[in-house]
Amino acid sequence: QAIGYQLPKDFLWGAAAAAHQLEGAWNFDGKGVSIADVMRLGDKNHPRVIDSKVEKGQIYPNHWGIDFYHTFAEDITLFHQLGLTCFRTSIAWTRIFPNGDEAEPNEAGLAFYDRLFTRLRENGIEPIVTLSHFEMPLHLVQVYGGWRNRKLIDFFTHFAATVIQRFHHQVKYWLTFNEINNQTNYQDPHPLFQNSGLQLTVDENSRQQMFQAAHYEMVASAKVVQLAHAIDQQVQVGAMLNMSPIYPDSDDPATVMAAQRAMQTRFYYGDVQCLGIYPHWLLLDWQHANYQMDITEDDYRQLQAGRVDYLGFSYYMSFATHSLTDPLFTYNEQNNLVDNPNLEKSDWGWQIDPLGLRYAMNWMFDRWHLPQFIVENGFGAIDQVDYQGKIHDRGRINYLRRHILAMEQAVTLDGVPLLGYCPWSVIDLVSASTGEMSKRYGFIYVDQDNLGRGSKQRLKKDSFYWYQTVIHSGGRLV
Numbered sequence: 259q260a261i262g263y264q265l266p267k268d269f270l271w272g273a274a275a276a277a278h279q280l281e282g283a284w285n286f287d288g289k290g291v292s293i294a295d296v297m298r299l300g301d302k303n304h305p306r307v308i309d310s311k312v313e314k315g316q317i318y319p320n321h322w323g324i325d326f327y328h329t330f331a332e333d334i335t336l337f338h339q340l341g342l343t344c345f346r347t348s349i350a351w352t353r354i355f356p357n358g359d360e361a362e363p364n365e366a367g368l369a370f371y372d373r374l375f376t377r378l379r380e381n382g383i384e385p386i387v388t389l390s391h392f393e394m395p396l397h398l399v400q401v402y403g404g405w406r407n408r409k410l411i412d413f414f415t416h417f418a419a420t421v422i423q424r425f426h427h428q429v430k431y432w433l434t435f436n437e438i439n440n441q442t443n444y445q446d447p448h449p450l451f452q453n454s455g456l457q458l459t460v461d462e463n464s465r466q467q468m469f470q471a472a473h474y475e476m477v478a479s480a481k482v483v484q485l486a487h488a489i490d491q492q493v494q495v496g497a498m499l500n501m502s503p504i505y506p507d508s509d510d511p512a513t514v515m516a517a518q519r520a521m522q523t524r525f526y527y528g529d530v531q532c533l534g535i536y537p538h539w540l541l542l543d544w545q546h547a548n549y550q551m552d553i554t555e556d557d558y559r560q561l562q563a564g565r566v567d568y569l570g571f572s573y574y575m576s577f578a579t580h581s582l583t584d585p586l587f588t589y590n591e592q593n594n595l596v597d598n599p600n601l602e603k604s605d606w607g608w609q610i611d612p613l614g615l616r617y618a619m620n621w622m623f624d625r626w627h628l629p630q631f632i633v634e635n636g637f638g639a640i641d642q643v644d645y646q647g648k649i650h651d652r653g654r655i656n657y658l659r660r661h662i663l664a665m666e667q668a669v670t671l672d673g674v675p676l677l678g679y680c681p682w683s684v685i686d687l688v689s690a691s692t693g694e695m696s697k698r699y700g701f702i703y704v705d706q707d708n709l710g711r712g713s714k715q716r717l718k719k720d721s722f723y724w725y726q727t728v729i730h731s732g733g734r735l736v
């Protein structure tokens with residue numbers, strides 16, 4: 259890609275979502291129960307309760323989503339009006355393999371995505387598809403213990419081969435595991451469950467279990483890269499990291515070193531998926547901790563042969579760490595992070611840092627030398643509908659504007675190759691961390707509350723008209 263003063267002509271302007279957060283229809287047409295279907299409604303002070311099965315009388319917002327399963331045709335008309343040239347969503351594994359371990363897929367599930375991708379293409383919108391976005395079959399958790407089990411590699415690659423074989427003419431860009439590195443925060447049960455379907459007892463070593471589960475996922479991802487290329491050389495498979503860069507909170511060298519190790523820890527997944535190697539510091543860390551890891555010689559070969567074609571990432575915020583005295587500088591996401599007094603926060607406490615996006619893009623390109631794709635970036639906020647049915651979401655526009663400018667500078671001034679940009683989200687949907695509807699991200703408002711009540715009517719926010727102009731001008735008018 260040539261370095262210039264503009265974004266490339268074929269730059270993809272899109273928006274993102276995920277199956278379990280918008281489709282609803284959780285038990286329609288043969289769909290199985292996913293891990294998202296047993297997570298109750300929470301809020302910023304009350305983590306979502308995870309049930310072992312669907313309980314009568316409990317509130318599970320992903321069961322209804324925004325009913326996109328039934329409204330996608332009309333919703334895509336709105337996406338087209340918005341001017342999207344791509345749309346990122348995921349395939350719910352449970353629509354294709356309800357339990358995850360079947361040999362034969364559920365045709366009704368495949369038919370749904372066929373209709374969805376066809377409708378997108380008819381509207382000139384390129385689908386970008388995540389294979390695993392926090393929605394694995396619950397059965398695989400109950401019977402196999404989730405990704406702690408090596409068998410999951412085969413189940414996942416069978417699922418991936420089935421959908422890539424079926425849809426490779428319609429879908430060129432795939433992503434394997436959404437935000438695979440959220441589980442760096444292994445002290446919190448939610449990312450372990452959402453990423454890997456892990457439910458651990460207190461006497462299990464959650465740090466070691468996390469590394470093991472992530473290893474199986476990355477081997478599976480590497481196999482998917484290879485099988486996808488064997489099916490169709492045009493297909494591009496990406497990794498997907500949650501990029502929240504971690505700064506030192508002072509210029510004290512012990513803080514700078516702590517920040518370096520924190521970055522190495524939070525992003526080693528990128529080393530494995532982009533370079534096909536485990537970093538030495540981590541192998542030594544495992545030795546030091548006396549972890550017996552199940553990693554075979556063949557696994558190493560797979561990782562090397564299945565390096566990703568591009569790097570997808572989400573960007574919402576940056577973190578900062580204090581200094582450490584431990585000679586290994588072991589990163590602990592629950593204890594080491596501190597507020598950055600230079601930055602403002604969203605109502606959910608997420609630090610707003612547009613320049614951090616440019617910093618992160620440079621950091622990742624220096625390290626992995628791969629084309630990038632921003633597959634999420636956005637601002638969760640409460641929106642008010644006024645008496646005329648208008649939504650003046652100035653805070654969201656301001657957030658996105660500043661991030662787009664930083665992204666453009668990373669491309670035009672720093673020369674980072676970038677395939678596209680997908681804000682989260684095109685339309686209001688169920689929050690992944692809290693299950694709330696009221697933590698809104700969309701350009702399109704959905705009249706529905708946290709309990710699923712409302713007309714489900716779609717309304718264009720001010721940000722809809724603003725982003726339309728951004729896209730139309732090729733990113734010049736922000």
Ligand code: P53
Pocket residue numbers: 276279436437440500572574634638682688689690691692697
């Ligand atoms: P919600 C944590 C931190 C940053 C992004 O998040 C995260 C998470 C996990 O919730 O998730 C991504 O809805 C994720 C989406 C999610 C979006 O960011 O918690 O890929 O599924 O909806 C926004 O406010």
